[in-house]
Every structure is written in C-alpha cells, then in structure tokens.
C-alpha cells in the first residue's frame with residue numbers, strides 16, 4: 001500500500017517551482033524570464049519555419065494556429081469581453097465539467113481519505129477495495145457510465161470525478177496517517193472537539209500531501225475531460241478537436257490543442273499559487289528558518 | 291505557605307505502574323503512591339529515563355496506566371480532565387507550525403470566549419513569558435527557548451486548575467529561567483493553580499515547590515518525598531542562601547547520586 005501511494009505522491013505534474021524565494025535582483029529575474037520564454041520562442045520559430053517549408057495540410061504553421069485561436073474564441077464583441085459564442089457553448093461547459101468533477105473528487109476524496117486514514121476499522125474494510133477499483137483504467141468504464149448515466153453531462157462529470165478521486169484519496173490517507181501524535185495529544189489536553197481536531201490539526205497536517213494529490217488529479221482531470229468529450233453528445237473542447245480532425249479543419253484542431261495546453265498551464269499555475277500560500281508554513285518549517 | 295493539613299487532596303495516585311508493551315516489554319514505572327493537595331506546587335526530580343514523562347501522561351489521562359489508579363477529586367481519571375493543561379517536554383512538536391504564535395495560543399481558548407478577551411489573554415500570556423512582540427511570527431521562526439516559552443504561554447492562557455509541566459525550562463538561558471520560575475510562582479498565587487513540575491534542576495525543584503518527589507531509576511518508585519518549608523514569597527537570591535534551602539538541595543543531590551550509582555560496578 002505504501003509503495004503504490006508513494007507513486008501517486010511523486011506527482012506527475014509538479015511544476016518547476018522555485019525552491020527558495022530570494023529577493024532576486026532585477027537583472028537576474030530578467031534573465032530567468034528571458035531563458036524561459038526565449039526557449040519557447042525559439043522552438044516556435046523553428047516550427048514556424050519548418051511548417052512553412054513543408055507546407056503540409058496536417059501541420060499548419062503556429063502563426064496560423066494562433067490566428068485561428070483568436071478567430072475562434074477571441075473575436076467576439078466588446079460587450080462579452082471579446083469572447084465568441086463558441087466560448088460559451090464549448091469552452092464553458094468543458095471548464096464546468098472539468099472543475100466540477102475535480103472539485104467533487106477533491107471533497108469526497110479528502111473525506112474518504114480521512115475516514116480510511118484515521119479509522120482502523122474503515123481502513124481495514126475499505127482500503128483493499130480502493131486499491132482494486134483504482135487499478136481499473138477509467139476510460140474502460142465509459143460504456144458502464146453510458147448505460148448508467150446516459151451520454152450527457154452527468155456521465156462526463158462522474159467519469160472525471162471517478163478517475164481523479166484516487167490520487168486525492170491515497171495522498172489524503174498518507175497525509176492523515178502522518179499527523180504528529182503530539183499534535184493530537186495537544187488537542188486532547190486542550191479539549192478540542194471534533195471540528196477543531198479536524199480543521200485545526202488533521203486537515204492542516206495533511207494539506208501538503210492533499211495538495212500534491214490535487215495537482216495530480218487536476219492533470220488527470222483534463223485528460224479525462226477530453227476523452228469524455230470525444231464520445232457521446234457533441235460539445236466541449238474535446239469534441240472541437242475530434243470534429244475538426246474528422247472534417248480536415250486542421251487549423252481548428254491545432255487551435256483546440258493549443259487551448260488545452262493553455263488551460264492546463266493556467267489552472268495548474270493557479271492551484272500552485274494557492275498551494276504555496278496555504279502551505280507556506282510547511283516549507284518554512286522544513287527549511288528551519290532561525 | 292506550606293501544604294496545609296486541612297487542604298483537600300486534589301489528585302490521588304494509587305499503586306500507579308506502567309509497562310510499555312512490545313517485543314521487549316519495559317517496566318517504566320514500578321509503583322507510585324502519592325497525593326497532591328489542592329493548590330500545591332509539587333516538583334518531581336529523578337534520573338533521565340526514569341518515567342517522569344510517562345507518569346505525567348498517565349496523570350493527565352492521555353495514557354492509561356497498566357496498573358493502579360489516578361483519581362481527581364475522588365473520581366477516577368479516564369480521559370483528559372477539563373481544567374487540566376500539560377506543557378509537553380517536546381515543546382517544538384506540540385506547537386502547530388501552520389499557526390502563528392498568537393494563533394497557537396488563541397486556538398486553545400474556548401470557542402465562546404469574546405474576541406476582545408481572547409486577544410487580551412493571548413497578549414497577556416505572551417507578555418508574561420517575555421514574547422510580547424512575537425505574536426505574529428510562526429513557531430519555526432523562533433529559537434528553541436522561545437518556542438518553549440510559547441508552549442508555556444499557551445498553557446497559561448488556558449488558565450487550568452491543574453498544570454503539569456515536563457521540564458519546561460530546559461532550553462532557556464539562566465536569566466530567562468529565573469524570570470520564568472518567578473512567573474510560575476506568581477501565576478500560582480494569582481490563579482491558585484495546582485502545579486506538578488518535572489525538572490532536572492535540583493535547585494529549581496526546591497526553589498519552586500511545597501514538596502519535592504525524588505524518583506528512582508526505572509521501574510521507578512518514590513525514593514523520598516520532601517516537604518519544603520521555605521518561607522514565601524521566595525526570592526531568587528535570599529531564598530537560595532537559606533540554610534534550609536542548602537540542606538534540602540544537598541540532600542536531594544545525594545539521593546539522586548545514589549540512584550545513578552546503583553547498578554554500576556563499584557569504583
């Protein structure tokens with residue numbers, strides 16, 4: 001059990017984070033920035049050049065993809081902040097089911113993880129089941145969810161939630177099992193009720209692990225969102241990509257892929273920012289500031 | 291100010307013994323019998339590893355002793371009694387690293403305490419341990435001695451009727467230590483707390499207490515229980531000069547030395 005859960009803990013999607021925040025001087029920061037974006041720009045230029053030379057229908061130049069990206073989603077009227085109707089009909093539903101499924105998985109995953117991790121009885125009964133169920137690749141369950149929940153939104157949200165709940169559960173179990181015994185004893189001495197114990201000791205202790213699980217869950221959620229949208233009722237970003245590919249609208253397909261990349265990057269950045277605020281104490285206490 | 295004969299016994303410890311189970315069971319506490327009158331200040335000294343922390347854990351109801359009984363006002367202690375606080379020896383791991391110093395203290399206060407009073411109590415207790423400025427810091431930003439004082443402040447803010455302290459001044463400097471000793475005497479006067487105080491420092495045990503319990507090595511028993519009849523209020527300089535003080539401390543030092551000599555090959 002330890003082995004498998006630590007695999008999830010070593011998150012797939014750990015973003016490159018500065019391990020230590022130093023008041024970097026202006027030129028250093030500028031250099032960092034230049035290196036990071038310069039590399040991306042260089043790759044973009046090479047790709048652009050290669051694509052233009054090859055002139056292949058399936059590989060349009062990036063400039064064309066970006067142009068199409070703007071046409072599709074950012075050429076609306078000022079009243080809607082330049083967002084087009086496709087944003088409302090395709091991107092918003094995708095985002096909603098992505099975040100909905102993920103959020104549901106986080107809430108239920110943390111509750112389940114706490115129950116399993118803190119109660120021996122629940123743990124003994126439920127943990128083996130969890131390890132079995134999570135071993136099933138979620139896409140294999142799409143037909144089952146079809147039958148149970150139909151072809152629409154419920155199926156997709158459920159599929160996403162089901163796929164991403166496991167890293168949250170396993171990391172939460174790990175986190176709550178490593179709660180400092182002396183913290184719990186302190187809670188007992190000072191008469192903490194269950195609310196104080198849960199929100200004041202167990203949850204904060206486990207929060208670094210829980211966030212690691214949430215990050216893995218987020219990246220898997222995006223994957224599951226796309227997969228779920230390639231089947232069933234046609235809407236969402238996954239459907240745009242698949243539909244475009246089937247009708248040889250390669251610009252649209254690539255614009256959709258670019259959109260997914262941006263979406264994943266931005267969501268991850270937001271989560272990392274929240275995480276680094278909430279678990280600041282964790283890094284601080286481990287660095288041993290004096 | 292010595293223990294009055296009329297004072298009622300707050301804590302009664304009867305035949306207390308503890309064996310740590312495991313592949314190699316270890317008998318930490320042999321048999322302890324003593325009582326603690328209400329309002330008393332009892333110091334406990336003994337060699338390292340003799341079971342002082344174990345005893346405090348049993349007294350506080352955190353751990354069930356394998357033998358014997360602890361009674362509080364006649365009632366057997368099963369869980370941690372309300373009105374009891376314990377300052378852990380391992381102070382750094384008992385503070386919550388995700389809360390500020392002030393947050394650590396405020397969090398143990400009862401929920402229904404009005405906000406203003408809560409803040410006042412936090413500040414008051416921080417001032418008392420000389421950390422009035424450190425409220426907004428996190429425990430891990432403080433030195434060991436400062437963390438220890440935060441743990442003490444937290445227990446004081448809780449205003450327990452019974453305060454158990456496990457070597458609370460172990461990592462503070464001599465000057466701060468003297469101040470904290472006098473602080474303990476002052477809060478005891480002010481709030482009428484009953485205090486059980488584990489320490490390695492023999493002088494300190496005598497200076498503070500109405501009674502000193504000297505424990506033997508594991509499995510521990512009480513070697514001697516000494517009443518300390520030094521006048522109060524006590525004073526860091528003049529109390530320590532009294533003949534009675536000097537005699538007591540020498541006597542205890544001898545007891546402890548004999549304890550640690552036991553079991554060693556004769557020189």
Ligand SMILES: Nc1ncnc2c1ncn2[C@@H]1O[C@H](COP(=O)(O)OP(=O)(O)OP(=O)(O)O)[C@@H](O)[C@H]1O
Pocket residue numbers: 310311312316318337338339340341342343344345379508
């Ligand atoms: N959980 C445990 N399992 C087994 N043995 C233990 C356990 N905790 C403590 N002991 C043993 O019990 C004995 C008493 O431990 P305890 O911590 O009560 O000593 P102490 O008097 O507080 O020592 P110190 O003065 O060094 O703090 C020690 O010999 C220790 O090795």
Ligand SMILES: [Mg+2]
Pocket residue numbers: 342343344379456
């Ligand atoms: Mg100890």
